[in-house]
Amino acid sequence: MPELAEVEFYRKRWHLAGAGQRVTKLRTHPAKKTFREASAASLQRGLTGARLTESETAAKQMAFRFDHGAWLGVHLGMSGVLTTSALGAPADKHDHLVIDLESVSLVFTDPRMFGGVRFHAGPDAPDWWTRIAPSLLSPAFTRQALTDFLRRRARAPLKAVLLMQERFPGIGNWMADEILWRAAIHPAQPAGSLTAQEIATLYREIRTVCRNALKNIAGAGDLLPHDLNVGIPDTWLFNHRWRNGGICPRTKVHLARAEIGGRTTCWSPARQILREKVLP
DNA sequence: GTGCTTGTTGGCCA
DNA sequence: GTGGCCAACAAGCA
Numbered sequence: 001m002p003e004l005a006e007v008e009f010y011r012k013r014w015h016l017a018g019a020g021q022r023v024t025k026l027r028t029h030p031a032k033k034t035f036r037e038a039s040a041a042s043l044q045r046g047l048t049g050a051r052l053t054e055s056e057t058a059a060k061q062m063a064f065r066f067d068h069g070a071w072l073g074v075h076l077g078m079s080g081v082l083t084t085s086a087l088g089a090p091a092d093k094h095d096h097l098v099i100d101l102e103s104v105s106l107v108f109t110d111p112r113m114f115g116g117v118r119f120h121a122g123p124d125a126p127d128w129w130t131r132i133a134p135s136l137l138s139p140a141f142t143r144q145a146l147t148d149f150l151r152r153r154a155r156a157p158l159k160a161v162l163l164m165q166e167r168f169p170g171i172g173n174w175m176a177d178e179i180l181w182r183a184a185i186h187p188a189q190p191a192g193s194l195t196a197q198e199i200a201t202l203y204r205e206i207r208t209v210c211r212n213a214l215k216n217i218a219g220a221g222d223l224l225p226h227d228l229n230v231g232i233p234d235t236w237l238f239n240h241r242w243r244n245g246g247i248c249p250r251t252k253v254h255l256a257r258a259e260i261g262g263r264t265t266c267w268s269p270a271r272q273i274l275r276e277k278v279l280p
Numbered sequence: 281g282t283g284c285t286t287g288t289t290g291g292c293c294a
Numbered sequence: 295g296t297g298g299c300c301a302a303c304a305a306g307c308a
Binding site: 079113153155261 | 299300304305
């Protein structure tokens, strides 16, 4: 599930429930792959007794910060979710990390274990946090930066390029499809074949989808929607793309599905036309 | 049983 | 060295 906006949704859920509280007990499954990048023992030492103070997201990652300079990093992978439970409730089979606070427990659940946690002790941000590319909504992401990157990846299909986290932090499978659908560009179009006009459109839609996904999914205020996807309007591709037989909400023509760039891809054949490859 | 799955990494090859 | 492709990771669901 987790892409940019879903990650923000989960961060907020933990933060709203637990900010200001101390860790009374940490429950972990040290043998799990979840801890491949952070020993469960160091988490125990560093977090027990610490107070959750701040949290932030960057791309698909979250950092929860505790007083005395402890950083807990979380990546949800393919199937990870963050929930809360009644304090001390028994852990389920796939609950790999449970943080008991003073009045609530924070739970990291991840059946497939592609996600993981990290830990860092110290006031300064660790490498695994600072090396994440700057947000697509920040001034650092310019049209020129996009143009340069597309040129460097000229022969790769756009769908694959949009999934590269080094340049498009937080974009995942559905957001990439949504962006290309809005920009009316075929997902298999080679990245180096876009016109200046198309690059301008792509740039605009990348930012629009990021902004609106955050607004619709993550919630504007302190109230979180119960169902993660409840905020996505039917005018988006999102609500039509999953099942076979989906209809493009703009053209009313059947959507197409195929593997492009190694991932299942959905597009609207009526508005996303593959052109002959014309490299500049 | 089969064939998928909203992510990332490392290895191979041109 | 760079870019592109693919398998692997693991569990659940239709």
